[in-house]
Amino acid sequence: MVELNLKQIIDRLNQEFTGEVRKLIFWYDDNADFKDDISSVELENAKIYYLKEDNQFYTKYYLEKEDTITNYLIYAPFSKPDVKDNHLEDILLYSKRFYADRASLLSVDLGIDEKNKHVIEKHIKFFANKERTQRFYDLEIENFNRKNILVGLLSAICKTKICSFEEVLRIVLTDGEIEDNKFLKEMAKYDLVEDFWRLCEQQFGYVDDNPTLEKLIVTLFITYTDRFIDGEVPVPWRSFVSSKQGNIIAFLDGLMNNIMYHDYYNSLSEKISVGLKVENSFSKNEAERLVKCDTFKHFDKIIISWIIGRLINEDVGAKLNDLSIPELCDVRKKMHFGDCFKNDYEMLENAYYIISNVNYNVSDSLDKIIEQYKESDYIIDSCYRRFYYSLDMIEDTTEYESLQSLIENIYTNEYLNELLPKWNKCFSGKDGLNVIKLQRNFYRNFVNNTKEKTVVIISDAMRYEVGKELFDIMSDDPKCKASIDMMMSVLPSYTRLGMAALLPHSELEMTNDYKVLADNVLCNDLAGRAQVLKKYDPESACVQFDDIKSLKKQDLRDIFTGKQVVYVYHNQIDARGDESKTEDEVFNACREAVDEIKTLINRISTNANTYRFIITADHGFIYKRDKITESDKISGVNGKEAWINRRFIVSNDAINDTGVCNIGLGYILGNDDQKVISYPLSSNVFKVAGGGQNYVHGGSSPQEMLIPVIDIKMEKGHMETKSVSISLVSMIQKITNLITSMDFIQSEPVTDTMKSTTYRIYFCSEDGESISNECTYVADSRELDSQKRIFRLRFNFKNMKYDKDKQYYLIIKDDKNEIEIFRHAVIMDIAFADDFDF
Known part of the structure; x- marks a missing residue:
């Protein structure tokens, strides 16, 4: 980090006095900051001449007559006089001025060209704080131009790890209030707010005479929606659609898919959804337009409502954008709000399978009944279980009440009441115990x-x-x-x-x-x-x-x-x-x-x-799930000397009643016991005292028996383990420097079941040509705190011509098996001239 110290000044002066030609350098120290220190300065190839306000004539004589060979630093602890008052003005024409101001030193230290020094001068207040200045240095910016300097200043204010306006905007939107943003306030202190909004215009196409973060976010979300829905967005939204769709999609995808910012995206989406009145802007009959779009939660609600309607009508052949209901559920589960509606979609998938069996049929042969159950019928029971497992996870199930009633009706009347009587008719025959x-x-x-x-x-x-x-x-x-x-x-x-x-x-x-x-x-x-x-x-x-x-x-x-x-x-x-x-x-x-x-x-x-x-x-x-009604109960069993249960009765005498089967206990146990087992023909139960009616067993059915x-x-000596993974943290879509640092995160800590893994990370062209060095990283951190598992890698790119219209990729490979586990597209935009095209 640059500081106004003598050593730095001496080093710069010694560089100036190199060479064989005599040099005169004037240093007007306006505030006499170095008046007390100048006497201790020793130059390698020059002497110091102390200029006073009243010895200009002598100085002119001395430098042009007395000593015309020696290099001199002419130090003046005051400001340079106006031309009409300066008797040394003619010497200044063939000599050089030296500046020891902070902007000059910063420019020299950072390698900023003289033509861009005015950017530093304009925002010099920023560099008054050592910590803030250090953050700017830590960005390791190369190839300075006006744009990079300004993005660097904004990055330092937002404390990003890299010089990236995408990262700046991400911090502004996720780590501060929208209405009274602390980062915009900080930018205002250093005259950077206007530059922030210009960069928003340049990179995201946001143009506004009175820009605000809320309207910027609206632009981002509406533009993203416009890209992925079929047809146009609602009329009131269209003025917010930006021409820079690609940059916006990349930016919002970065928020959506990054584990560190996922929740921030959801919060922004919910806020904008309310402001835009998304629920009123899209009707339930527009589900087909929204299949590929996941900007807002409400889009999933519309699609779910569509699925519910089709299932209630038992229209299992219905499709949206050529996707069947199970395919649609699978696609939406993998989209951004899939986690929020995971239980809904899984419940609907299982409902679909049950409804698909509305015309259920089963054989009259026990071996075929068992074979069919083993091959496919068990899935109906499994889907019924999973339907309720998922339904019970949903907080508000009001919308699913009609669907639940349909599922209950199909499961009981179309499935169980068809299967169980045939099962019991076959099971009570002579081969009931000889099939399996x-x-x-x-x-x-x-x-x-x-x-x-x-x-x-x-x-x-x-x-x-x-x-x-x-x-x-x-x-x-x-x-x-x-x-x-x-x-x-x-x-x-x-x-x-x-x-x-x-x-x-x-x-x-x-x-x-x-x-x-x-x-x-x-x-x-x-x-x-x-x-x-x-x-x-x-x-x-x-x-x-x-x-x-x-x-x-x-x-x-x-x-x-x-x-x-x-x-x-x-x-x-x-x-x-x-x-x-x-x-x-x-x-x-x-x-x-x-x-x-x-x-x-x-x-x-x-x-x-x-x-x-x-x-x-x-x-x-x-x-x-439905409570058993009185019509489902077989009465008249109480008071018997028997072992009585809802699904069976063991006694000395058979129960001869409609809907009741009987079989010998001795036949079941393989002995001569004369007791009789009585059990319902269907899924009905005997009427007995006590609670618990939904869950039963003891009777004769494939589900029970x-x-x-x-x-x-x-495998001996083998323990189930998985490799820890790494992912990109830095939201970078464009590479603008030949040397670029990027942040990654080891997603899980190393444990006894999560093993350390070595990864190779590099950049390549779309033709597979490597364009950077290859970094090797051993992911072996056991830190529980995810922030402590973040690491930075530095990439040096080949000094070559890059085509901004072509794709280049960040590649992560598992070093052990050479399998590519991650590919991230970037634009290579390395320019050596000032391309700050506001």
Whole structure:
């Protein structure tokens, strides 16, 4: 940073006095700032002559007669006299003046040409502060012209890291108030406000006799909208459309897509939306015009309303701009406000799939019913679950009430009421237990013959479609080999019986007081189950998920060391669904169950040297959001000596009533038990006391009885990791210097699952020719504070002719695999002449 000090002055004077020709240099020190210091100055090739106001004649004689050989610095601690009063004026004609003012020193120190020194002089007040001046120096501007100097001054005021007007405007709009902006006030102190608005005109086409930030923002947003909607913007907006669309799009895209400024864009968009009355400017029937535009949130609301209308009319073939409803939802989710409406679009996607099955059909053959469920029907249940999972995440669902009613009607009347009667008709036949593997044979079929240490995770009420979601997620893990099978649960599809069936046993029975025994052992708790399991495998254990989920590495390892089989009991879904106060949270519980099991598998495989897992369930469930009406209840079951549940009755006698099926318990368990299981033919329930009606299980349906068996083998010694990423922070669209510094950010800190990565960053032409040095950066920061993960790289560009009409690119590559992960287009506008074309 430049300072008015003697050393700097001496260095400059010594440069002036080089050469063989005699030189005379006059220094008029107007304020006598250096009067006390001049005596200590020693020049290498000149002497100092002290000029006084009353010795001009002698000085003239001395310099032209007495000593005509020596170089002299003629120092005068006063201002230069007017020409008529200056007797040395003729000597000044063939000598040189020396200036020690701040503007001159700054110009020399920075390499600013004399013709641009007036810009520094005009704004010299800016350089009165050392910190402010240092910020200007830190911008490392090269090839100074009037424009670069002014942008540099504005950049220093806004404390940007680079000399860029885009960065200046970004700071002004995101870090200050719009009406009373602190940066504009600061610019006014140094006579820079007019230059700020001229740059807005030059780069963004904003022209206004009385410019304001609010009108500038309106120009930016309306111009962006004009570019991406089909047709013209509303008539009152058209005067705001700028001719500099490209620059505006690049600028607003930079705000939208940058993780550091994303929220600022949303705030500006909301403010301008209110001011422009966007809701009144675009009607609901203009959705087709807005498919590609995401300037304002309201555009998504219009598109969502259009989708709702089509779905309510069951028009699943409807399209906008040749996009089907699922395609449209997918496109909008990836646009700027996709995060804000993610739940809405996902809810609509799932509604679309359910409505697409309005003419649902199923076979009369059990094996075909099961095959169809395994291949496609499970998706209907999954979409119904995801529909409500997303709907429950939306704050105001008023607009979706009609759609919700339609979904309920289709799911219950078109799907369940078509599927379940056919299922039960086939299931009660002679081949009901001969189509797929049975739950009561689980240990023999899946566990008994394995030579590997195996963890069996039994997730209470994880029905097939939830298990399929877990399977799909695990299959995406490169360290995991997964397969999925299906088996038929016992009936009643209830916890006490299903848990017993999953244990190894020779005999499974239900006592007359409806307790369940495996090999004569009561196994309705952990101790009983462990006793049964140890009989068949002494090196085994039974544990509760809640008891191990937070264990430290060594404690977790101690549980699994020396064990051949460990049964882990997980209860997330059933625990929430069986409680009347939380049954509507059951779909949230399904998502949480998948996440918990995935995490547990990774923890055990990483920390406990166990790599094979089998995930299954005791039973599934049926859930419907609409409250069950009295017409959906089968009455007349209370008072019987029986085990009575909403979805089943176990008793000595069959219930012969319309809509009720009966099957022998002995047939289900493979013994001679004479008790009878009665269950609803459809999704109806028995009328019993107590709360909880939406979530049910125990009956006979694919949702309750078809349960997953997921076999997983994890790769030994492999831990799931991802590479940390880096992204551009500096909002730079144009390169104007041969040396340019840019800021990047390491998006995530390095952790045990996020690994450090080396990146190579450089610039190239559209033909792939490198035009800069290549920077290598190792992204290995563990800082939690994102600001501390920002880093700066400096690029030196080739001194060559660049075509401003061609594209050049910033490239980021993963050094390990040479994969390009980022490409950012820039304009190369390196000029060596003053191009400040206001």
